[in-house]
Amino acid sequence: MRAKALPYLLVLPATLFLLVFFVYPALQIGVLAVSGPEGLTLRHLQTMAGHWKFGPALRWTLLLAAVVVPVQLALALGMASIVDRLKAGRDTVLYVFAIPLGLSDLAAGIIWLAIFEQSGFLNSVLLHLGVIERPVLFLGYQNVWVIFLAVVLAEVWRATAIVMVILVSGMGLIPKEYDEAGQVFGASAWQRFTRITLPLLRPSLQSALILRTLNAFEVFAVVIALGGTTLPVLMGETYQWQFMLRDRNVAAAYALVILGISVASTLFYLRALRVPRGATL
Amino acid sequence: MRRSGARRAAGARNDAPRAVVGSGPAGRFLFGASVVLLCVWVLVPIYLLLVNALSSPQEVTGFPKRFVPSFDFGSIRFFASFAGVAQALWNSIAVAALTMVMSLGLGAPAGYALSRFEFPGKEWFRMIVVMTRAFPLPLLALPLAIFFIRTGLDDTALGLAVVHTVLAIPFATLITFSLFSGVPLELEEAAWTLGCTRWQAFRKVVLPLVLPGIAASAVFAFIVSWNEVFAAAVLTVQNRTLPAFLVQSLNVSPLHLKFAGGAALVVPALVFIFAVRRYLFAMWGIASR
Amino acid sequence: MAEIVIKGVAKSFGAFQALHSIDLAVADREFMVLLGPSGCGKTTLLRIVAGLETPSAGEVWIGGRRVDRLPPRERGIAMVFQNYAVFPHLTVFENIAFGLRMQRLPRETIRERVRRTAALMHIEQLLDRYSGQLSGGQRQRVAVARALAMEPDVILMDEPLSNLDALLRLEMRAELKGVLEASETTTVYVTHDQVEAMSLADRIAVMNEGRIVQVSTPVDIYRNPAARFVGSFIGNPPMNFITASRAGPGEWDVAGLRLTGPEAGERLEFAVRPEDLEVGPGGFQAAVRVVEPLGPHTLVTAEVGGRLFRAVLDSDLAVGPGDELSLLPKADRVRWFDAETGEAV
Numbered sequence: 001m002r003a004k005a006l007p008y009l010l011v012l013p014a015t016l017f018l019l020v021f022f023v024y025p026a027l028q029i030g031v032l033a034v035s036g037p038e039g040l041t042l043r044h045l046q047t048m049a050g051h052w053k054f055g056p057a058l059r060w061t062l063l064l065a066a067v068v069v070p071v072q073l074a075l076a077l078g079m080a081s082i083v084d085r086l087k088a089g090r091d092t093v094l095y096v097f098a099i100p101l102g103l104s105d106l107a108a109g110i111i112w113l114a115i116f117e118q119s120g121f122l123n124s125v126l127l128h129l130g131v132i133e134r135p136v137l138f139l140g141y142q143n144v145w146v147i148f149l150a151v152v153l154a155e156v157w158r159a160t161a162i163v164m165v166i167l168v169s170g171m172g173l174i175p176k177e178y179d180e181a182g183q184v185f186g187a188s189a190w191q192r193f194t195r196i197t198l199p200l201l202r203p204s205l206q207s208a209l210i211l212r213t214l215n216a217f218e219v220f221a222v223v224i225a226l227g228g229t230t231l232p233v234l235m236g237e238t239y240q241w242q243f244m245l246r247d248r249n250v251a252a253a254y255a256l257v258i259l260g261i262s263v264a265s266t267l268f269y270l271r272a273l274r275v276p277r278g279a280t281l
Numbered sequence: 282m283r284r285s286g287a288r289r290a291a292g293a294r295n296d297a298p299r300a301v302v303g304s305g306p307a308g309r310f311l312f313g314a315s316v317v318l319l320c321v322w323v324l325v326p327i328y329l330l331l332v333n334a335l336s337s338p339q340e341v342t343g344f345p346k347r348f349v350p351s352f353d354f355g356s357i358r359f360f361a362s363f364a365g366v367a368q369a370l371w372n373s374i375a376v377a378a379l380t381m382v383m384s385l386g387l388g389a390p391a392g393y394a395l396s397r398f399e400f401p402g403k404e405w406f407r408m409i410v411v412m413t414r415a416f417p418l419p420l421l422a423l424p425l426a427i428f429f430i431r432t433g434l435d436d437t438a439l440g441l442a443v444v445h446t447v448l449a450i451p452f453a454t455l456i457t458f459s460l461f462s463g464v465p466l467e468l469e470e471a472a473w474t475l476g477c478t479r480w481q482a483f484r485k486v487v488l489p490l491v492l493p494g495i496a497a498s499a500v501f502a503f504i505v506s507w508n509e510v511f512a513a514a515v516l517t518v519q520n521r522t523l524p525a526f527l528v529q530s531l532n533v534s535p536l537h538l539k540f541a542g543g544a545a546l547v548v549p550a551l552v553f554i555f556a557v558r559r560y561l562f563a564m565w566g567i568a569s570r
Numbered sequence: 571m572a573e574i575v576i577k578g579v580a581k582s583f584g585a586f587q588a589l590h591s592i593d594l595a596v597a598d599r600e601f602m603v604l605l606g607p608s609g610c611g612k613t614t615l616l617r618i619v620a621g622l623e624t625p626s627a628g629e630v631w632i633g634g635r636r637v638d639r640l641p642p643r644e645r646g647i648a649m650v651f652q653n654y655a656v657f658p659h660l661t662v663f664e665n666i667a668f669g670l671r672m673q674r675l676p677r678e679t680i681r682e683r684v685r686r687t688a689a690l691m692h693i694e695q696l697l698d699r700y701s702g703q704l705s706g707g708q709r710q711r712v713a714v715a716r717a718l719a720m721e722p723d724v725i726l727m728d729e730p731l732s733n734l735d736a737l738l739r740l741e742m743r744a745e746l747k748g749v750l751e752a753s754e755t756t757t758v759y760v761t762h763d764q765v766e767a768m769s770l771a772d773r774i775a776v777m778n779e780g781r782i783v784q785v786s787t788p789v790d791i792y793r794n795p796a797a798r799f800v801g802s803f804i805g806n807p808p809m810n811f812i813t814a815s816r817a818g819p820g821e822w823d824v825a826g827l828r829l830t831g832p833e834a835g836e837r838l839e840f841a842v843r844p845e846d847l848e849v850g851p852g853g854f855q856a857a858v859r860v861v862e863p864l865g866p867h868t869l870v871t872a873e874v875g876g877r878l879f880r881a882v883l884d885s886d887l888a889v890g891p892g893d894e895l896s897l898l899p900k901a902d903r904v905r906w907f908d909a910e911t912g913e914a915v
Binding site (some may be wrong): 018021023025028031091093097099103104110112115117118121135218224235239255258 | 327347416423444507515527542
C-alpha cells in the first residue's frame, strides 16, 4: 500500500514554506547588505564598519558569548550530573531546573532588572546587611562593566536550562555499564566523568554548544532591558539601524556580520567536537 | 553508583569542580545542599518579579524593597489600562495561535512522511530543517519586512506569525517525526488489513496515540511565538505584540509598567511549561539532535 | 472458495532481489506453512499476499479474483502480526470488534461475534482490559481473535508464536491448530521453526534465498527432501552428509563403505538422518567423540570418514568417548544429493 506520491505531498507544504520564507530571505539578507540603487556596493558595509558603535558592539557581543557559554556549559554539566544522580524527587527538580526554558530573554532581562535596578532587591539586601548606606546605581551609563555583568547573570540564569536539557537527554543515552566498568577498573568519580562521560557526551555537547553560542550572538532584549543603549551589541545595533535609523541595508550588513560569526563558530564546533567514525555509542 | 556530584552553583563563575564526594553523610549533605541552592537560584528571581508585580506603583519605585508582596494590584491595574497593552496582549495571543496552527499544519505531515517513508530528497529536506537551527532566524525579519510591505502583510499578525512559524517548524517537524516513529508501522498495517484506508488508519490508530505529544508540541510552538522579541519588534508597529510593546517602550515606561509587563510575559509561559512538563525533555532532547 | 494462486511473483528492494519468480498454489481450507531461515523471503511473500507489499512482477489470485493491485482491505484477508499489533488505546473488545466496525455490521452481530471469538481463544474475561494490562500470550490471543472475528476467506500469520517463551509456544501451537482447523479457513503461516511447521501444516513450502525449494506434506519433506538444503534445515539433530566417490555403475564409496546408489551422477553426497543409523556389523567405522544421554535416547557424535556424524541411539547402549562403533544406515532411509546442485538424486 505505497502511494508513490504521498511522501512528497506530505512534505511539500513545509518545503515550499521554508523555501519561500527561510531560504529566499536568508539569501536576501546578503543581497540587501551589498546592493544599492547603483548596483553592487560595499557602501553599506563601510558605513557600518565606520560607525563608532560598530567596534564596541562586535567586541561586547563576542566577549559576552565568550564569558557566558563556558559558564553555562559548566553549570549545565553540573546540573545534569546532579539530575542524573537523583532518585527521589528527580521529576520535581528537573521541572524546576527547566523553568527558565519557557522564558524569553526579555522576561529574563526584566526579572534581573528588578534585582539590579537602583531601587531593586540587590540594593535592599545590601542595605539590610549594612554594606551600603544609600542605594547604588548599578545600571548607570558610567558602569558599562556592571551592566555587562548583569547581562551575563541574566543570560546564565535563563539559558543554562537549554544546555542542561540537551545534556540530560544525552546522558540518558549513555548506558550505566560504561561508568560501572570505569569503577571496576579503578577510576575515581572525577576521572570517570572526564574520561568516560564527557567523551560520550560529545554529540550532545556539540549540539548544545552550537545552539547556545548562536543564541548568545543574538542577545537583544535582555541588553536593552538592563542597560538601554549603554551596552552596544550586534543585534541591538541591527535593530537600531532597521527601525530607528530606517536604513535597511546597513541593518542587513550587521546581520551579515552576525551570520558570519555564527557560521564560523558552528564550523569550529563541528571540527573541534568531531566524533571519529565508529566511535559513537 | 556515584559520580562527581556537587559543582559550585548559584551564579559563581569559579566553577572548579570539587573532588570526589562519596556516599558518606558529608557527601550527601553537599549534594542535597547544591540541589537546594540551584533550585533557589532558579526560583527566587521569578519570585522577586512577582513581588514587584503584586505591589503598588509606589512600592515598586520605593526603596528599600520588601521581600513579601503586598498583593496590591495597583501596578497590574495600571498595566492593564495602559494604552496599547490590551491590544498587545491580544496580538501576542493571535500571533502565537496562528504560529501554533501553521507550524503543526506544516510540520506534522512532514514529520509523518519522514518517519514512514524512504524517498529521494529526504536527506535534502532534513538538511533544510537542520539548517534553520543553525541560522539566527530573527534576522529574517529584515528582508521579510520588505516582502511584507509589498504583499500587505506588514504589521499584521499573520506576517509575524509567518516568521515565528519558520522558527517553530523545525521543532514541530522533528517532534512529530519522533512521535510518529514511536508508533509501530505494524499497527497501521493491522488497521489496513482490518478494513481501513490509509487515512482511516491514521485517524483511528495513529492519531489517538500521538495526540498528547502533538498537543504538547502545539503548546511549545505557542510559547516560542509568545516569547519572540526581535522579529516582533521589527515587524510590528500598530499591531504590536507584548514583547515588541515592552521593548519599544522600555526607554520611557515607568518601572511598575515594566514589571507588570514582565509578569504578563512570564506567568503564561510558566503555566504552559507546567502543563507540558512531561514532554519537555523528550521535545527539547529530540529537537536538538 | 478461497484458494490462493501465486504466479511468477518476484520482488526486489532496490538492488536486492528478495523473491525470484515464485509459483505456489494453496488449496481452499489448506494450512500452508512457509518455512525457511531468516532472510529467505517468506515474510515478504506473505506480505505480498496480504497487500502490504506490491510485487515487482507476477500475479496473486485469491478465491478466483486477481488481487495483486488491490489494497489489503479488499482482499478478504485477515492477518496476525509477529508483534501482535494489538491497538494500545482500545480495549480487547474494541480491538476484536475493530474490523467488524469498519464493515459497519449491526451492533448485535458485532457483540455476538466478539464474544464468540473471545470464548474460542479463552479471553472472555479480558474483554475490558487494555493491551498494556495483558501478558504477551494474552495479547497474542487477542490478535488471533481479532483476525478470526473477521471470518475472512484467508488468514495470514507472520511468525505469531516466535515471541512467546518455549512452554507457551507449545500450548499455543496446539490451541491454534485446533481453532484454525475448526474454522476451516485457508491459512498461510510463516515460521522459521521447523517443529512448528511440521506440527501445524497440511503442506510446507520450504524457502531459501528467495526461492521455493520444495512444497509437500511434512512427512514427505522429512523423508524425501528434494534438496540438500531441505534435508539439512529440517530435522533436529540435523541430517548427516558426507561426499561419496564413484566406485562403479551404481556403486559408491562412502567413508570406506561400499554402498549401492544412483546410476547417474558424477559427484554425489550421501545423506542419512541420525535416527536412521543403528549399531550393527558392516556399517561405518565411527570413532565416538561426544556422548549425550538425553533421556529418551542417547545422542552420539562420532567421527566418520573425517566428518562428524550424529546418531540417535538407544539409551540403554553403553558407549563412551573413544569407543569404536559400527554405524549401519537403514537402506531405505539413505538419500543422495548432487554435490554441485544440491538436488536430490
